[in-house]
Amino acid sequence: xxLKFLRTIHFSFCAIILLLCLSxxxxxxxxxxxxxxxxxxxxxxxxxxxxxxxxxYSEVEIPHVNYKTFNVTHFGAIANxxxxxxxxxxxxxxxxxxxxxxxxxxxxxxxxxxxEADDESIIKINASNIVFRGEDxxxxxxxxxxxxxxxxxDKLWSCPNAIQVSTSKKDNVLTTIVSDSKRETHxxxxxxxxxxxxxxxxxxxxxNNSEDLINYDLGTLKPEKKWKSLLEKGVKVNERHxxxxxxxxxxxxxxxxxxxxxxxxHWTVSSFEHVNHTGFENLTFQGNWLxxxxxxxxxxxxxxxxxxKISKAVDSWVKDCTxxxxxxxxxFSSSASCTALNVTIEGNYGHSAMHASGSTGILMANIxxxxxxxxSIGVGGGSTTATVIWRSKxxxxxxxxxxxxxxxxxxxxxxxGGFFQGRAGGAIQNLPNHGKYLVLWNFKETDxxxxxxxxxxxxxxxxxxxxxxxxxxxxxxxxxxxxEVQIIESLGxxxxxxxxxxxxxxxxxxxxxxxxxDIKNNKKK
Numbered sequence: 001x002x003l004k005f006l007r008t009i010h011f012s013f014c015a016i017i018l019l020l021c022l023s024x025x026x027x028x029x030x031x032x033x034x035x036x037x038x039x040x041x042x043x044x045x046x047x048x049x050x051x052x053x054x055x056x057y058s059e060v061e062i063p064h065v066n067y068k069t070f071n072v073t074h075f076g077a078i079a080n081x082x083x084x085x086x087x088x089x090x091x092x093x094x095x096x097x098x099x100x101x102x103x104x105x106x107x108x109x110x111x112x113x114x115x116e117a118d119d120e121s122i123i124k125i126n127a128s129n130i131v132f133r134g135e136d137x138x139x140x141x142x143x144x145x146x147x148x149x150x151x152x153x154d155k156l157w158s159c160p161n162a163i164q165v166s167t168s169k170k171d172n173v174l175t176t177i178v179s180d181s182k183r184e185t186h187x188x189x190x191x192x193x194x195x196x197x198x199x200x201x202x203x204x205x206x207x208n209n210s211e212d213l214i215n216y217d218l219g220t221l222k223p224e225k226k227w228k229s230l231l232e233k234g235v236k237v238n239e240r241h242x243x244x245x246x247x248x249x250x251x252x253x254x255x256x257x258x259x260x261x262x263x264x265x266h267w268t269v270s271s272f273e274h275v276n277h278t279g280f281e282n283l284t285f286q287g288n289w290l291x292x293x294x295x296x297x298x299x300x301x302x303x304x305x306x307x308x309k310i311s312k313a314v315d316s317w318v319k320d321c322t323x324x325x326x327x328x329x330x331x332f333s334s335s336a337s338c339t340a341l342n343v344t345i346e347g348n349y350g351h352s353a354m355h356a357s358g359s360t361g362i363l364m365a366n367i368x369x370x371x372x373x374x375x376s377i378g379v380g381g382g383s384t385t386a387t388v389i390w391r392s393k394x395x396x397x398x399x400x401x402x403x404x405x406x407x408x409x410x411x412x413x414x415x416x417g418g419f420f421q422g423r424a425g426g427a428i429q430n431l432p433n434h435g436k437y438l439v440l441w442n443f444k445e446t447d448x449x450x451x452x453x454x455x456x457x458x459x460x461x462x463x464x465x466x467x468x469x470x471x472x473x474x475x476x477x478x479x480x481x482x483x484e485v486q487i488i489e490s491l492g493x494x495x496x497x498x499x500x501x502x503x504x505x506x507x508x509x510x511x512x513x514x515x516x517x518d519i520k521n522n523k524k525k
Contacts, residue, residue: 026472026490026493026494026495026496026498027490027495027496028495028496028497029471029472029489029490029495029496029497030489031046031047031469031471031487031489032047032471032495032496032497032500032503034046034047035047035049035504036507038184039507044182044183044184045184046469046487047437047439047469047500048183048184048256048258048386048409048411048437048439049184049255049256049504049508050386050388050409050411050413050439050500050501050504051501051504051505051507051508052254052255052256052337052361052386053337053361053362053363053386053387053388053411053501054337054338054339054361054362054363054365054388055315055316055317055337055338055339055363056315056337057254057255057337057361058339058363058505058513058516059509059513060513060515061513061514061515062279062317062319062339062341062515065101065103065129065131065277065279067096067101067102067103067129067130067131068096068099068101068102068103069102069103069105070092070093070095070096070099070102070103070104070105071092071105071107072085072088072089072092072104072105072106072111073088073107074092075088075089075091075092075095076088076091077089077106077111079106079107079108079109079110079111080109080110081112082112082115083112083115083117084112084113084114084115084117084118085111085112085113086112086113086114086115086118086121086123089104089111089113089123090123092104093123093124093125093130096127096130097126097127097130100129101128101129101130101277102129102130102131103131103132103133104130104131104132104133105133105134105135106132106133106134106135106140106142106283107135107140108134108135108136108139108140109139109140109141110141110143111141111142111143112143112145113142113143113144113145113162114144114145114146114147114148114162115145115146116145116146118146120148120149122148122160122161122162122163122164123162123163123164124164124165124166125163125164125165125166125275125278126165126166126167126168126275127275128275128276128277128278129276129277129278130277130278131277131278131279131280131281132279132280132281132283133279133281133282133283134281134282134283134284135282136282137282137283137284137320137321137322138284140282140283140284141283141284141285141286142283142284142285142286143286143288144162144285144286144287144288144305144307144326145288146288147159147287147288147289147300147304147305147327148160148162148304148305148306149299149304150299150303153299155299156296156298156299156301156302156303157299157302157303158299158303159299159300159302159303159304159306159327160306161306161307161308161309161328161331162305162306162307162308163307163308163309164308164309164311165275165278165308165309165310165311165312165313165316166275166309166311166312166313167273167274167275167312169273170273171203171270171271171272171273172270172271173268173269173270174192174195174196174202174268174269174270174271175190175191175192175193175195175196175268175269176190176191176266176267176268176269177189177190177191177204177261177263177267177268177269178190178191178249178263179263180260180261180262180263181257181260181261182260182261183256183257183258183259183260184256184257184258185256185257186244186252186253186254186255186256186257187250187251187252187253188204188250188251188253188257188261188269189249189250189251190249190250190251190269191249192249193246193248193249193250193251195271196243196246196251196269197243197246198243198244198245198246199242199243200242200243200271200272201240201241201242201243201271201272201274201314201336202240202241202242202243202251202269202270202271202272203238203239203240203241203269203270203271203272204237204238204239204241204257204261204267204268204269205237205238205267205268205269205270206234206235206236206237206261206265206266206267206268207233207234207235207236208234208235208265208266209230209231209232209233209234209235210234210265213234213235213262213265214230214231214234214235216260217230217235217435217436218432218435218466219436219466219467219486220466220467221432221456221464221465221466221467224431224461224464226428226429226431226461227428227429227430227431227432228429229405229406229429229430230406230430230431230432235265235406236382236383236406237259237383237385237406237408238358238382238383239257239258239259239360239385239386240272240314240334240335240336240359240360240361241253241254241255241257241336241360242254242255242314242336242337251269255360255361255386258385258386258408258409258437259385259408272312272314272336273312274312274313274314274335274336275312275313275314275316276313276314276315276316277315277316278310278313278316279316279317279318279319280308280317280318280319280321281317281318281319281320281321282319282320282321283321283322284321284322284323284324285307285308285321285322285323285324285326285329286323286324286325286326286347287305287307287323287324287325287326287327287347287350288305288325289304289305289325289326289327289347289348289350290325290348291348292349293348293349293350293351293374295351295374300327301327301351302327302351303327303328303351304327305325305326305327305328305350306326306327306328306331307323307326307328307329307330308323308329308330308331309330309331309333310330310331310332310333310335310338311332311333311334311335312333312334312335313332313335313336313338314335314336314337314338315337315338316335316338317338317339317340317341318330318339318340318341318343319339319340319341319342319343320341320342320343321342321343321344322343322344322345322346323343323344323345323346324345324346324347325347325348325350326345326347326350327350327351327352328350328351328352329343329345329350329352329353329354329373330343330353330354330355331352331354331355331356331357331380332355332356332357332359332362333356333357333358333359333380333382334357334358334359334382335356335358335359335360335362336359336360336361336362337360337361337362338359338361338362338363339362339363339364339365340354340362340363340364340365340367341363341365341366341519342365342366343364343366343367343368344367344368344370345367345368345369345370345371345373346370346371347371348371349371349372349373349374350371350373350374351373351374351375352373352374352375352401353367353369353371353373353375353376353377353394353401354367354369354377355375355377355378355379355380355401355403356379356380356384356387357379357380357381357382357384357403357405357407358380358381358382358383358384359382359384359385359387360384360385360386361385361386361387361388362384362386362387362388363387363388363390364377364387364388364389364390364392365388365390365391365392365519366390366391366392366519366523367389367392367393367394368392368393368394369392369393369394369395369398369417370394370395371395372394372395372396372397372398372418373394373398374398374423375398375401375403375423375424375425376394376395376398376399376400376401376417376418376423377389377392377394377400377401377415378400378401378402378403378410378424379401379402379403379407379410379434380401380403380405380407380425381403381404381405381406381407381426381430382405382406383405383406383407383408384407384408384410385407385408385409386409386410387407387409387410387411388410388411388413388501389410389411389412389413389415390411390413390414390415390499390501390502391413391414391415391499391519391520391523392414392415392416393415393416393417394415394416394417394418395417395418396417396418396446396447397418397447398417398418398423399417399418399419399420399421399422399423399424400412400415400417400419400423400424401423401424401425402424402425402426402433402434402438402465403424403425403426403433404424404425404426404427404430404431404432404433404434405426405430406430406435407433407434407435408434408435408436408437409435409436409437409438410434410437410438410439411439411441411500411501412438412439412440412441412443413439413441413442413499413500413501414441414442414443414444414498414499415440415443415444416443416444416446416475417444417445417446417447418445418446418447419443419445419447419453419476419478420447420450421454421457421460421462421463422462422463424462424463424465426462428461428462431461431462431464432464432465432466433462433463433464433465434465434466434468435466436466437468437469438465438466438468438469439468439469439470439471439500440468440469440470440471440473441471441472441499441500442471442472442473442474442494442495442498442499443470443472443473443474443475444474444475445473445474445475445476445478446475446476447476448476449476449477449478449479450478450479451478451479452479452480452481453478453479453480453481454481454484455467455468455480455481455484455485456484467484467485467486468485468486469485469486469487470485470487470488470489470491471487471488471489471490471495471500472489472490472493472494472495473488473490473491473492474491474492474493474494477492479491502516502520
């Protein structure tokens with residue numbers, strides 16, 4: 001065998017290896033290229049810009065605040081004694097509120113709430129700058145011994161959350177929008193901006209059942225007669241934004257709007273009253289839900305141990321916490337720019353893990369629903385927008401939540417878990433389950449595959465989703481009915497960028513924030 005022939009074989013072999021390596025490497029997404037081009041040219045991208053989700057738009061890490069400490073043991077709480085500590089916690093909150101800020105501190109131990117001797121009141125936080133902090137997550141436990149009954153026995157969903165964050169202040173209509181604005185832009189024109197200034201938080205709102213707006217909202221999805229909320233009350237949008245600048249009657253917003261605004265549909269601008277910098281960290285919230293869960297069997301099944309609801313909050317967080325043996329873990333409601341980070345749901349299987357409803361820009365990052373709740377991580381109703389579920393996972397026996405009542409613009413980014421109909425949630429009058437711009441990015445399915453998976457079910461009234469964007473879906477081998485999908489790209493194989501949220505944030509800031517890099521490095525260990 002001569003030398004020339006050997007060299008030819010060697011060259012051919014190397015070329016084959018190179019081609020195999022290139023084919024194994026994830027390709028850059030076409031829809032991502034469109035986003036970069038649109039940002040460069042100032043045109044409308046296909047993808048929403050999700051990079052503003054989270055505390056302080058995810059530009060900085062959640063702070064370890066050094067507010068004055070209010071140790072619950074100084075207000076009468078005694079760990080591990082099985083006696084109620086609820087009143088002591090309330091007293092500590094009251095003193096922190098009087099102080100203007102405070103860390104409600106729990107030394108190691110088990111603190112009892114809602115014991116047999118307790119009343120049925122809830123723990124309320126209605127002020128800014130109050131943080132619940134445990135000495136360490138594993139050994140600092142808030143134990144909710146008894147469930148809270150429903151406010152209306154005929155409504156299984158009316159059990160209150162044991163801890164609630166909110167404000168008693170009411171939003172007020174400030175002005176109307178007088179010209180059209182395109183989605184993914186940052187400015188609106190209003191009739192009178194005299195009551196609005198830089199730094200304010202506002203709500204852009206519409207509620208209108210005109211036929212053209214409903215058709216725009218649903219895209220190719222056809223409305224059904226029983227969807228009464230949409231058809232009779234109308235399309236509901238309430239995006240929450242911070243004002244970047246006011247110039248005469250032109251308002252510039254920090255984050256982009258995600259819905260095409262037509263002034264003919266009578267959009268309004270309201271104030272957004274809220275609390276800020278409320279947090280929960282280094283704690284285990286343990287319920288006493290130990291029965292076998294049956295969906296909608298009873299109020300106790302659906303919500304007896306509902307733990308934490310954060311409402312009308314901005315720049316607030318739940319960090320390094322565990323929720324164990326609960327009905328419902330965490331709910332963000334009518335809030336904006338909040339983050340849940342490094343949260344685990346474990347123990348007995350319950351109703352709901354964590355969701356955002358009526359909110360804008362909620363980030364759920366590194367969430368592990370190990371319990372595999374009936375409704376796992378996702379979105380609820382009330383017109384929630386720009387929610388990001390990032391690098392999270394849940395058990396293969398459940399699927400994500402999308403609870404109707406007009407959620408839109410949701411990103412599941414590097415999420416791992418089951419994927420099937422039946423767990424999204426929502427009543428028939430509030431369908432569809434999800435509106436425009438549901439984006440599944442490098443989603444890894446861990447349950448059994450399906451062929452021609454449908455987003456418009458034919459065997460039930462339930463499960464209706466406006467055609468989503470699916471990129472890099474992989475894992476089990478599921479295929480999709482392509483006329484029920486807006487875009488499908490790289491089915492069965494992940495794409496680059498690996499994370500849409502990270503890459504959009506990097507594009508906007510010029511680099512990834514350190515806290516994002518730290519999380520990625522920790523997950524690799």
